[in-house]
Amino acid sequence: MEFTKKVDAILRFLELVRGKEGQKGQHINYYAEQLGCSPRTIRRYIDDITLSGFPIFLEDGIVKTEQKMTEINGYLNPNETFLLLLAVDTIKKSSSKPEVFDRLVDSITRYAKSNTLEEATLISNRVKIYPGLSEEVSTHPKVLDSLLKAIYVNHSVEFFYQKPIDTEPEKRKVDPYYLFFKKTDWYLIGRCHLRDDLRIFRVGRMTEVKQLLEPFQMPEDLSIESYLADVWELEKGGEEYEIEIIFSPSVAPIVMETKYHPLEKKKQLPDGSVNYKVKCAGKNEMLRWILSFGANAQVISPQEFREDLLVIGKYYFEAYC
Secondary structure (H helix, E strand, C coil), rough: CCCHHHHHHHHHHHHHHCCCCCCHEHHHHHHHHHCCCCCHHHHHHHHHHHHHCCCCEECCCCECCCCECCCCCCCCCCHHHHHHHHHHHHHHHHHHHCCHHHHHHHHHHEEHHHHHHHHHHHCCCCCCCCCCCCCCCCCCHHHHHHHHHHHCCCEEEEECCCCCCCCCCCCEEEEEEEEEEEECCCEEEEEECCCCCCEEEEEEEEEEEEEEECCCCCCCCCHHHHCCCCCCCCCCCCCCCCEEEEEEEHHHHHHHHCCCCCCCCEEEEECCCCCEEEEECCHHHHHHHHHCCCCHEEEECCCCHHHHHHHHHHHHHHCCC
């Protein structure tokens, strides 16, 4: 898989930079020759590593690091090894081909001393992250790999997209901007040429993904955080609502300790209940969330939500009484 090859190459590049010759300050061409790639590829590695927070940079063609990095012995410490193993284990749960990530673990272990690896493995065996998977992730690794390659070179993609309500898949052409994982699957944010607008696509519904030889320019004013800030979960578009809910004292501790949305505001009232306010889109997702609290959540506004819940309540009353 192309992604794992790149990770392995970056790790080998870091090993050279942090080694004896690298600490002397080597030209970018030296690393290109050692790794059998072009200087341009080395520049990309440096950009990727910089985004990860490592203090590495180019100065007159010389690859340099800040002093705090050169003092590192070239191996991962127990905390670094543990966090990397934990991250890979978490991603592995979301893949229909988990053996791909075993190669990443092999790459990590090559950069950890035996005692460090033993300590990190012991901890990682007792610490797990479960991303709330209630179903098997449907994204095929080849589809994900095709999207990653297109994102890397900023090229448009074509694919067939199967909505649950449609009998036949629909052909789409999209400029892929951002890829993210949430709950049970991967999602793509991109400009849909058919709708001429930004859309969120569930990657598991895509088939026959093909990268096109058509470059696109990323919008300068777009970020994944800002795009998703006004949605409850994934339901983009539609009206934004100013929602106010009163949660009963019995669920107040849970509501107060849990952050459900970045724009939420909540206040504990004298009787122990919680006043919860948020402004966002995604009406259907919000209603499902409110219903999960049963009789412990009372919607104050908007009136539209109250009426919708009344209809749902009437249905349950007639069905079970």
